[in-house]
Amino acid sequence: MRIKVHPVLGPLKGKATIEIEVDGRRISAIPGEMISSALIAAGIKVFRTTHKKGEPRGYFCGIGQCTDCMMTVDNIPSVRTCITPVSKGMKIKTQYGHGKWEV
Amino acid sequence: MGSMSMLTTDVAVVGAGPAGLYAAIEAAKAGAKTTIINEYVEPGGQLTKQIHKFFGSKEHAAGVRGIDISAKLLGSIDELKVEKRMGTLVWSIFHSNILAIAHNGKSEMLRANKIILATGASENAFAFPGWTLPGVMGAGAAQTLINLQRILPGNRVLMVGAGNVGLIVAFQLLQAGSEVVAVVDALPYISGYCVHSAKIARAGIPILTSHTVKKAYGEISVEGVMVVKVDNQCKPIPKSEQDMKVDTICIAVGLTPLVELAWLANCRFTWVASLGGYVPLYDDKMETTVKGIYVAGDAAGIEEASTAMEEGSIAAISAVESLGLMTQQRAYALRAEAYERLRSFRIGPFGKLRDQGKQFIWRERQKYAERI
Amino acid sequence: MQRGFKLTGVLTDAELHRLPGAPSVERAAKGPVAVIECAEEFPCDPCEYSCAYGAIIVGQPIINLPCLDEDSCTGCGKCIAQCPGFAIFVMNLNYSKKEATVSFPYEFLPTYKAGEVVNAVNRSGKVITKGKVVDVKNLTNQDRTVVITIAVPKEFGWDVRGIERKEVKAYDR
Ligand SMILES: Cc1cc2nc3c(=O)[nH]c(=O)nc-3n(C[C@H](O)[C@H](O)[C@H](O)COP(=O)(O)OP(=O)(O)OC[C@H]3O[C@@H](n4cnc5c(N)ncnc54)[C@H](O)[C@@H]3O)c2cc1C
Ligand code: SF4
Ligand code: SF4
Ligand code: FES
Numbered sequence: 001m002r003i004k005v006h007p008v009l010g011p012l013k014g015k016a017t018i019e020i021e022v023d024g025r026r027i028s029a030i031p032g033e034m035i036s037s038a039l040i041a042a043g044i045k046v047f048r049t050t051h052k053k054g055e056p057r058g059y060f061c062g063i064g065q066c067t068d069c070m071m072t073v074d075n076i077p078s079v080r081t082c083i084t085p086v087s088k089g090m091k092i093k094t095q096y097g098h099g100k101w102e103v
Numbered sequence: 104m105g106s107m108s109m110l111t112t113d114v115a116v117v118g119a120g121p122a123g124l125y126a127a128i129e130a131a132k133a134g135a136k137t138t139i140i141n142e143y144v145e146p147g148g149q150l151t152k153q154i155h156k157f158f159g160s161k162e163h164a165a166g167v168r169g170i171d172i173s174a175k176l177l178g179s180i181d182e183l184k185v186e187k188r189m190g191t192l193v194w195s196i197f198h199s200n201i202l203a204i205a206h207n208g209k210s211e212m213l214r215a216n217k218i219i220l221a222t223g224a225s226e227n228a229f230a231f232p233g234w235t236l237p238g239v240m241g242a243g244a245a246q247t248l249i250n251l252q253r254i255l256p257g258n259r260v261l262m263v264g265a266g267n268v269g270l271i272v273a274f275q276l277l278q279a280g281s282e283v284v285a286v287v288d289a290l291p292y293i294s295g296y297c298v299h300s301a302k303i304a305r306a307g308i309p310i311l312t313s314h315t316v317k318k319a320y321g322e323i324s325v326e327g328v329m330v331v332k333v334d335n336q337c338k339p340i341p342k343s344e345q346d347m348k349v350d351t352i353c354i355a356v357g358l359t360p361l362v363e364l365a366w367l368a369n370c371r372f373t374w375v376a377s378l379g380g381y382v383p384l385y386d387d388k389m390e391t392t393v394k395g396i397y398v399a400g401d402a403a404g405i406e407e408a409s410t411a412m413e414e415g416s417i418a419a420i421s422a423v424e425s426l427g428l429m430t431q432q433r434a435y436a437l438r439a440e441a442y443e444r445l446r447s448f449r450i451g452p453f454g455k456l457r458d459q460g461k462q463f464i465w466r467e468r469q470k471y472a473e474r475i
Numbered sequence: 476m477q478r479g480f481k482l483t484g485v486l487t488d489a490e491l492h493r494l495p496g497a498p499s500v501e502r503a504a505k506g507p508v509a510v511i512e513c514a515e516e517f518p519c520d521p522c523e524y525s526c527a528y529g530a531i532i533v534g535q536p537i538i539n540l541p542c543l544d545e546d547s548c549t550g551c552g553k554c555i556a557q558c559p560g561f562a563i564f565v566m567n568l569n570y571s572k573k574e575a576t577v578s579f580p581y582e583f584l585p586t587y588k589a590g591e592v593v594n595a596v597n598r599s600g601k602v603i604t605k606g607k608v609v610d611v612k613n614l615t616n617q618d619r620t621v622v623i624t625i626a627v628p629k630e631f632g633w634d635v636r637g638i639e640r641k642e643v644k645a646y647d648r
Contacts, residue, residue, distance in 0.1 A: 155559065160518060165559065166558075168618070277583065292481045296517055296560070298513060300484030301512065301561075304599055305599075305600050307639070446536075448518040448537065451515075452515065452516055454517070
């Protein structure tokens with residue numbers, strides 16, 4: 001959910017003018033925001049599952065340190081979505097295990 | 104490294120939080136060619152997400168919101184023509200004077216006569232059954248979401264940790280529009296400042312001391328949490344469980360100085376619990392055991408923005424002194440003034456422990472010098 | 476039941492009246508006065524600089540608890556929005572025959588308008604009485620910290636310290 005109004009930060013300035021694709025589903029995003037933000041705004045919480053046990057993982061540290069938020073972005077696996085900005089038409093996939101390069 | 108281009112500077116400052124920004128300002132004022140490097144695209148460090156008015160002294164912009172302090176410091180950086188390299192990671196230090204930096208996947212080498220490490224801190228993790236479920240996150244991570252990205256992490260939040268970070272972020276979650284069901288802490292008392300806990304209490308949010316998380320549960324993300332009362336030995340008290348329906352659990356159980364670069368540069372370390380863990384040894388000039396490498400701010404022990412700024416200045420003054428850009432007398436006088444102000448911050452129930460920590464580091468540094 | 480601000484975040488009456496920032500009961504009975512509920516020694520002093528009448532003294536060292544000079548304090552309320560800890564309130568136990576007013580900082584949305592009837596809360600966030608908003612200030616120098624003044628029955632003057640936040644649902648998103 002986006003925070004449209006805020007007592008200190010004022011009204012939300014950015015507009016969700018672009019679309020990205022997540023596992024085939026189209027969601028809107030604000031240019032410049034991180035991929036993880038667009039996903040959480042759309043209610044998506046599970047970003048990947050672990051290699052051994054298949055456990056779900058999602059946004060955790062927000063600064064590129066924990067690797068919990070890695071997804072496959074435009075066919076490149078293990079992209080840290082919390083420090084990677086969105087771009088128009090980006091194709092994002094939930095990553096299972098280590099993911100794989102898809103060329 | 105041979106074929107890579109070699110950049111050069113007099114003073115390289117790693118980290119653009121309050122410590123790094125003050126260091127860069129002081130170094131540039133003395134006429135040193137100064138370069139400031141920051142991993143995050145936005146400079147400002149912790150300040151960029153602190154939307155609250157800072158406590159502290161008038162001289163250190165107390166009463167001003169963190170986000171606005173940062174804007175002011177950045178103005179000075181630009182005026183003094185400090186070279187800025189934002190969105191740039193320093194990934195190693197070679198031969199104690201060459202920084203390996205990476206920007207957009209491209210690596211470069213930067214030779215610096217003096218290096219000031221002001222890399223801040225990282226959040227501690229806290230493991231309990233279910234802690235890896237999506238919906239469990241660091242309090243700082245939640246703060247980045249609400250205040251920088253303007254996204255609500257969830258509707259109902261449990262905050263774990265009643266230190267200043269936990270209390271401040273809990274309040275900011277309320278401001279953003281989340282519901283905070285409780286703040287829990289295993290300690291038998293509230294470790295954060297009373298002004299922050301009072302704000303939380305007035306908002307009707309219970310602060311449960313001597314309580315911790317037993318487990319988080321949920322199918323694919325957090326749906327609830329079991330909170331349990333603990334005794335003085337931190338052992339769970341049977342049948343004291345409370346089930347809370349939440350979709351988000353924020354962890355605020357402390358910060359650890361971010362000092363990888365000092366390890367890589369072969370600096371000596373010591374353990375100081377009151378300052379957050381392992382910190383490099385340094386002297387009253389903030390110089391580590393490796394000549395020419397200084398540290399300041401949270402990287403030199405977790406404290407506050409005001410102390411970080413003073414330490415940044417001290418490090419930079421010492422660096423430019425040793426470069427011959429400032430007389431010894433002047434450097435000595437400026438350091439003495441800075442320590443006078445620091446002394447007034449490092450007393451009282453909260454400051455005393457940190458002061459003892461700093462004294463310990465200086466003694467250990469002294470012992471190390473004598474051994475050599 | 477645990478008591479005391481170090482355990483609950485809530486000052487007990489005894490803790491409150493011991494503070495150098497709290498006015499005496501006699502002074503408070505006379506009219507508008509600041510109540511500085513800042514109870515721990517940590518480095519902070521913007522309150523001292525916010526008062527044009529010199530009624531708040533922190534001095535040196537900076538960790539001193541703020542001390543209220545109750546005779547110099549006019550109850551003007553300037554200090555409320557300048558305290559980063561939201562720890563300063565202004566109380567007027569002489570507002571009218573039956574009512575007292577309490578002014579406090581507020582940084583939530585939606586805000587309130589003068590005339591609205593509200594649920595007034597105490598230091599634990601518990602609703603203890605109805606109140607009426609008599610003033611809402613949001614001046615530039617307050618830097619987005621709104622100061623709300625509400626009138627409540629006189630006997631609640633020392634206890635009311637805020638209002639219930641409006642439903643989160645009321646946020647426009
Ligand atoms: C929730 C919260 C509230 C706070 N409120 C207050 C307050 O009210 N008053 C107060 O005085 N203090 C407050 N503090 C504390 C204060 O923010 C910190 O003590 C202060 O920011 C420390 O400054 P710093 O410059 O050492 O580090 P930081 O501000 O953390 O900055 C470090 C910078 O270094 C960069 N960096 C790290 N590693 C590298 C690398 N390898 N390469 C390049 N760049 C790197 C990071 O990107 C970051 O920008 C608060 C802290 C938190 C978490
Ligand atoms: S209410 Fe006015 S006079 Fe009293 S302490 Fe505050 S600023 Fe000073
Ligand atoms: S400004 Fe507020 S928090 Fe700071 S010392 Fe004064 S009363 Fe306490
Ligand atoms: S959330 Fe930790 S790396 Fe992205």
